[in-house]
Structures are given as C-alpha cells and as structure tokens.
Amino acid sequence: MAQQWDHLVEQHSILTVVVGSRAFGLATAGSDTDRRGVYVAPTEDFWRLSKPPTHLEGPLPEQFAWEVERFCELALSANPNLLEVLHSPLVEHRTPLGTELLELAPAFLSRSVHQTFGRYAQTQFAKARSARERGGEPRWKNVVHMLRLLISGSVLLETGTLRTDVGDDRDRLLAVRRGEVPWEEAQAWQERLAARLDRALEHSPLPERPDAARVEEWLIAVRRRALRTGLGE
Numbered sequence: 001m002a003q004q005w006d007h008l009v010e011q012h013s014i015l016t017v018v019v020g021s022r023a024f025g026l027a028t029a030g031s032d033t034d035r036r037g038v039y040v041a042p043t044e045d046f047w048r049l050s051k052p053p054t055h056l057e058g059p060l061p062e063q064f065a066w067e068v069e070r071f072c073e074l075a076l077s078a079n080p081n082l083l084e085v086l087h088s089p090l091v092e093h094r095t096p097l098g099t100e101l102l103e104l105a106p107a108f109l110s111r112s113v114h115q116t117f118g119r120y121a122q123t124q125f126a127k128a129r130s131a132r133e134r135g136g137e138p139r140w141k142n143v144v145h146m147l148r149l150l151i152s153g154s155v156l157l158e159t160g161t162l163r164t165d166v167g168d169d170r171d172r173l174l175a176v177r178r179g180e181v182p183w184e185e186a187q188a189w190q191e192r193l194a195a196r197l198d199r200a201l202e203h204s205p206l207p208e209r210p211d212a213a214r215v216e217e218w219l220i221a222v223r224r225r226a227l228r229t230g231l232g233e
Contacts, residue, residue: 005052005053005056006056006058006059008039008041008052008053008056008065008067009037009039009056009058009059009063009065010059012039012040012041012042013037013038013039013065013093013095013098014038014039014040014068014094014095014097014098014101015037015038015085015091015093015094015095015097015098015101015102016035016036016037016065016091016092016093016094017035017036017037017085017088017090017091017092018033018034018035018088018090018092019034019035019036019081019084019085019088019090019164020032020033020034020062021034022034022090023084023088023089023090023164023165024148024164024165024166025165025166025167025170026144026148026166026170026173026174026177028174032061032062033062034062034063035060035062035063035064035092036063036064036065036066036081036085036088037063037064037065037066037085037093038065038066038067038068038071038085038098038101039056039065039066039067039068040067040068040097040222040226041067041068041226042226042227043223043224043226043227044227052067053067054066054067054069054070055067055070066082068101068219068222069219071085072108072215072219075108075215076108076210076212076215077112077116078108078109078110078112078113078115078116078117078210079116080113080116080117080120080149080152080153082108083105083108083109083113083162084152084162084164086101086102086105086108086162087105087162087163087164088164089164089165097222097225100218101218104214104215104218105162106160106211107210107211107214107215108210108211108215109156109160109162109206109207109210110206110207110208110209110210111157111201111204111206111207111208112209112210113153113156113157113206114153114157114197114198114200114201114204117149117150117152117153117156117197118150118153118194118197120149121145121146121147121149121150121153121190121194122146124142124143124145124146124149125142125143125146125190127139127142128140128142128143128146132183137179138183138186140176140177140178140179141177143176143177143186143190144173144176144177146190147169147173147176147186147189147190147193148166148169148173150190150193150194150196150197151166151169151193152164152166153197153200154193154196154197154200156206157197157200157201157204157206158200158204159205160204160205160206
C-alpha cells in the first residue's frame with residue numbers, strides 16, 4: 001500500500017531537511033544522514049474514500065515525511081521533532097511553499113515547549129536509567145538526547161529562537177556518548193539543565209499559545225493552490 005503513495009514524497013515534497021546528529025553538530029564518521037520532509041497531497045486526493053497517508057517512510061534510508069496538514073498539527077503541539085525540522089540549518093530541498101513554511105516557523109512556537117522538550121528529555125532519561133538499573137551500562141546515546149533536548153529547550157525559552165546546533169557543548173556531549181563521563185556527573189548536568197529549563201519559562205519571550213489561526217490560514221491557501229495546480233509547489 002505504501003508504494004501506492006511513494007509519488008507524494010518524490011513529486012510533491014515542499015521541504016526536505018537533514019536532522020539528527022548532522023544538524024545538531026554531533027556527527028562522527030559513522031553517523032547516518034537522517035532526512036525529514038513535508039509533502040502536499042493533491043487536494044483531489046482527499047475527495048476519495050482512500051485518503052492520502054499522514055506520513056511516509058523513504059524512499060531513501062532514514063527518510064521520513066509528513067503530509068503538510070499533519071505536520072502543522074504536530075508542530076502546533078510543540079513536538080520537538082517537528083520544530084527541529086523547521087530550524088534545521090541543512091535544507092536539501094524547498095519549493096516556494098517550503099520557503100513559506102520556513103518563514104511561518106515562529107507561528108508554531110509557544111511556551112508549551114517547556115512541557116514537550118522536558119517530557120521528551122525525561123523519556124530519554126528513563127531509557128538510559130533503565131539499562132543501568134538492570135546492571136548494564138547506561139544507554140549513553142539516550143543520555144545525549146536528553147541533555148541536548150534540555151539545552152535546546154532552555155535556549156528556545158530564553159531567546160525565542162530554536163537552536164539545533166549544540167555549539168560549545170559539542171565536545172562534552174560527544175564525551176558523554178563515548179561513555180567517558182561518569183553517570184553521576186551526567187545526572188548532575190541533567191538536574192542543572194532541568195532547573196534552567198524551569199527558570200527560562202518564567203521570563204520567556206514566547207507566547208502562551210502558538211498562532212494557530214495564522215497557520216490555518218496558510219494551510220487553506222496551500223489547499224487552494226494545490227487544487228489549481230495539482231502539485232504541492
């Protein structure tokens with residue numbers, strides 16, 4: 001069934017970016033290239049009983065894309081993975097609609113990132129701690145994800161800007177990933193970052209809620225243009 005819709009990514013993508021370690025500044029020689037994107041299904045496809053998929057994997061390895069409406073829904077809910085797509089420095093492909101979506105990025109931001117980035121970080125921490133409690137080594141990759149999310153979320157709340165690259169924290173985070181930082185030290189760093197995330201919320205320049213009306217207006221315009229042209233371009 002997925003093959004039936006492969007053309008959506010190949011022919012109707014409006015944005016493709018590289019995320020993951022390469023966008024975060026944490027890539028090493030063996031790092032994968034993780035691609036994420038957005039496609040616009042032709043408006044007529046929604047008139048059928050069989051609706052277009054909300055997301056698709058491939059066709060390249062480590063590639064995943066969302067239909068534009070689903071992407072907007074998730075980004076408005078402050079999903080870190082979706083927000084990072086809009087702020088990746090590594091843009092491989094964008095159409096005029098893709099450019100519009102990137103310019104719309106501030107409309108998706110709100111103080112809800114305090115909850116979502118914090119919750120995602122806690123999930124990563126739980127995975128790392130679970131492995132340690134079973135008598136093994138912590139899952140250091142999960143520890144790095146946790147720390148990076150807390151750093152990124154804190155900076156976002158403090159400045160109103162999502163920074164994907166870890167910057168000056170790169171060397172220390174890579175040391176954590178290699179298992180060179182004691183668990184206790186990594187846990188202490190996590191506690192400091194979690195406190196920073198909480199403090200950042202108090203005086204954040206971000207609005208309480210995202211600008212859903214602006215996003216919806218753009219989405220309606222996209223559907224109308226797709227109806228006229230038959231393409232998400």
